[in-house]
Amino acid sequence: MLCFHCHEPVPDGSQFLLTIEGQAQPFCCPGCQAVAQTIVEQGLTDYYKFRTAPASKAGLVPDELKLQNYDSADVLTDITQHTAAGTQIELSLSGMSCAACAWLIEKQLSAESAIHKASVNSSTARLQLVWDADRLKLSAILKKIQALGYQANPFIADNEEQQEQAELRQFLKRLAVSGIMSMQVMMLAVGLYFGEYTGIEAQFEGFLRWICLLLATPVVFYAGKPFTQSAWRAVKAGQLNMDVPVTLAVFYTFFASVYATVFKTGEVYFESVTMFIFLLQLGKFFEFRARARARAATGNLLKVMPVSARLLGGGEPQIVSAKRLQPGDRILVQAGETIAADGLVRSGISSADESMMTGEYKAVAKRPGDTVLAGSLNHDGLLEIEVSQALPSSRLGQIIALQQQTLNQKPQIIEKTTRLAQFFIQRLLIIATLTFIVWYFWIDQERAFWVTLSVLVATCPCALTLATPTAITCALARLNRQGILIKNQQVLEALPKLTTLFLDKTGTLTQGRFSIARKVSFSDQWSETELLALIARLETYSEHPIASAFAPYLTPGDPLSQVQLHVGEGLSALWTSPDGQQRQLQVGSAAFCRCTTVEAAQVYCSIDGKLQLAVELDDKLRPETAATLVALHQQQLKLVLLTGDSSSQVEQLASQLPFDRVEKSCSPERKVELVQQAVQQGEHVLMLGDGINDSPSFHAAHVSVALDSGTDLSKNQADVVLLHSDLRQLPQLLSGAVLAQRVIKQNLWWAMGYNLLIVPLAVCGFVSPLVAVIGMSFSSVLVVSNSLRLLKA
Known part of the structure; x- marks a missing residue:
């Protein structure tokens, strides 16, 4: 028997049926059944009459129809939370390329009076939204985001992985096109450059130029498409981002080279265009991989959040949303299914995998009277469970709620970077425009085009955009060799500014062997x-x-x-x-x-x-604890001990180590509160811990560090993991970040200094486009070479 919607085999025992035009039709899963029901209810039954191929599994529904489904009261109940400020939801975004994209989405959504909060985390590509659902439908908000050129969907971990894989494939294709074509164009450009000095016949020069044009075209219009789209979205919204001058320089140079090729006059710069796009794509690819790691770190726990449950009632078990279960409900959990709520086993014998919550991979036997946890996996038996806690109130739900509450707090560094980028871009475009006007109307009309091109190419933010990512990449490789895993690149900027270290005690400063x-x-x-x-x-x-x-x-x-x-x-x-x-x-x-x-x-x-x-x-101290804390204290860092221990042993420990402050009997909420207070007072904070109790406070700090010997949850949430579980790696992390920050500043000073020097010369016409390209390339090579020093340090 085949599914009526997607034509895939219907599993034995499946009872997903829907009456269409008087006839009961079978479906392979509730997803296909729900899609078919939506199509029928919207009066689109003719789709099944005239389609020429089966639909994709649980898909092939018009976007308008999909978005309207989110307005259903039942669906909203499942994917949103009600707070005092309004209805709250977390959306997964695709199509973002930089922090300016996050700023653009926030600015457009904040203009709506019914939207109370719109906060985009650019590192995880997620949007936290709080709005008045009675005044504005969710589908209308999603359409607004689509109108900006981005896609938004309620965050579901598995769906986000599929989107990430599709985006990865696009990146690799564009990198392949730009990289291969750049190499070919560069080889041809060598012939053209040497031909100018040694002599080359006009027909051969024209032939090489046309071949370069042919090879450069897919790079500009395919590999460079993300920059073009990002620039166009920003311009349509009346804003500027870093992709605007990039796109202008690419098209300005490309079409100038096309003009020179067609009319056999002037210089061609196809090799500059292709290499420029390849380097930018490479930088964007590194950013994408960093965001993917950040998303994975914050999504691991969400993947075990149950979606559905088999509710026992008067008759057959019914499939219901796990979020709707209430204490006292009884559910049936078959072998291989995820347990949907905290509860007690009433009948049945099995074993459960609770490793995500407990860190213990050994199966735990379950018998009548035993407790089970939401998110754990039932192995080999049939269990009847009485729900003791609704999913949001379960152990899993509470940890996720604390995690998301601190995760969505936006760091100020992103806003500052966005303002700086806009300031730079505005001045660059103004200078280029004024240069063209002055040269065209008052100096030399024929040279106006080429002088303006020299300004755009010479001041193109290639070195500026490479300054930070290349240094960070090299710093990450260096730290990885030392056994320090950086999961969030932004910490390299935050670490040199640290003023306060919050330290957990048990299992972190001590050995954790009680x-x-x-x-x-x-x-x-x-x-x-x-x-x-x-x-x-x-x-x-x-x-x-x-x-x-x-x-x-x-x-x-x-x-x-x-x-x-x-x-x-x-x-x-x-x-x-x-x-x-x-x-x-x-x-x-x-x-x-x-x-x-x-x-x-x-x-x-x-x-x-x-x-x-x-x-x-x-519980004995780690052998390296005392020496490490003394070294950190000598660096003028304030050390604060946060522990749940309430005994007098805390004071004994404090007397042995150079702590500036000691807080004992700390709950997870109290740890978050103390970290947030320090941040609000202007402190730059690092949190070091190893347990589930520490993970909520990780996202409240500027930097979070976990030991590899800690729980899976703490390692998933931390920005940095010390793979050797050795506290001596903490000073290595700080010194590595300081060195990386020094190199980044050197790169930025060079990039800005080069622009300040070359702009007046280019505006005055002393820099030809060829010299501008060489200067831009030299500037980029110098920045990359300086960054490579980090690998030798």
Whole structure:
């Protein structure tokens, strides 16, 4: 049986049916069924009568129809969140080429009174939108973005990967065309250049010029298309970006060379045009790869966010949106499916992969009464689960919410760069225009065209655009050789400005290998051994390094139910004690267990609100910690310790190390708050951590660094990963960034200084187009050569 929409085989047992013109038609998946239903409801059933080929899977719907689907109340419920400011959604953007694109989208959308916030993150190509859905439809907003030449869709990790692969293929094609054609044109140009000095017959010169024109045309109109489109979008919107002068110089030079070829007069510069486009494409490709890594880092956790669930009711299980599940609902999870919500197993035996949340790749056995986590994968059994937390309130949902809240805060550096670029471009175009007018009307009409061309070519921002990316690329390679993985290129600009380092304690400054140093019992009902075994059973649900300290005491015992992880505080569960009573068990900080602190103790256990046991743990410092912190402090950096530990051991540690400030008993929210306060006070902040509790504060800092020994989540969210898990790599990172920043400044000073020197000469007519091309090329080569020094450092 074939799907009525896409003609792919319908899986056995599939029950996706839709009545079309009185006849029930089968579909292979709910996506194809939904698309067909939309087509029928919109009165477009004739599409199925007159089509000549099957549709793509869940596709082939007009754009207008697709956008209208987003206005459905049910769909909006699934893809948006309601906040006090309005309806909020995250959109994935395609077609962006620089920070100016982000600024352009924000400016156009902010003009709408119904849109309260439009914030584009240019490194991840995502737009956070808050608007009044009652006044303005989502489809209208998407159309506005399309009118600017960009594509926007609700962010879905898998869809974004497909878009990224398609964009990568386009980049490689354009690089291949521009690179291959540039080499051919350059070889022919050598013959033309030497021919001018050694003599070349006119017919051969004309032949070589026509061949150059033939080879350069696909480079200009295909490989250079992204720059042309970006410039045109900016001009249509009444704005300027860096692609405007690039496009002007390319077409000005190209058509001047075409004129010289056709009329056999003047010089040709096809090799300059092709090489210019190739170098710019190469730079854009590096930027694209950097953005792809940033998107992957922020999208890994979103990929495990469940989409649908099988809801159990009176009859057959129904497929519903996972976001609509409520506590008390019962869902059926088949083998190989993602568990859609936090809950308790009511029937069935299986195992689950919880590695994304816990970092433990070993399958965890699941039986009736066991807790399951949203986003984990059911391996080999059929489970009936009672939902305990709605998806937004689940452990996974809370972490993602904190992550997205800090991720979408826009750094000021992007706005400053955009303003600087616009200032440069405006002055460049004004100078070129005035040059043409003055020469055409008052000096020499015949030379006006060529003098203006010299100005545009000589001052073309080639060296300026290569100054930063080439230096950053070389700096990244150098740091990678040292075992330092940079996932966000912007940190190289932020690192030299650092004033404050926020440091996590457990697993970061310490080795994260805990052992029990002392126990203080307050129980007259249970022994220390029984309490330690009870804590060990509860700690099996946590990935915190502290849990390993209790592993030796783990023994079989009475089952735990309704286990909940309270991030940064502890764990709680219902425990059926040997006397048959159900008791409330809490293990964590003193504040979480609502008890009085005991000197040096870090872990407390309470049963039914009464303190039973306090445990002091021992965790040794990493061997390199003291020397590293002393070296950092000598660099006039302020060191702040942020830890969830509330014991007196924090003060002991603070007395041994050169901290300027110590904050203990910190929840994830408190860490984010402290980092944000420092940023608001003008501090430039680095956050170093290794656990899930640290990941929300990573995006609040200017730079985030994780150890490779940390959790998968912390490494995914961090800007930098120290692959050797050695704190001595932190000073190496800072010194490498300072050196990279020095080279970038040298490149920029040279590029700007060269322009300041060459502009007056070109405007006065002392620089021919040939000399302008040579000067521009020399300037670019010098910038690249200077950047290559970083590889030898």
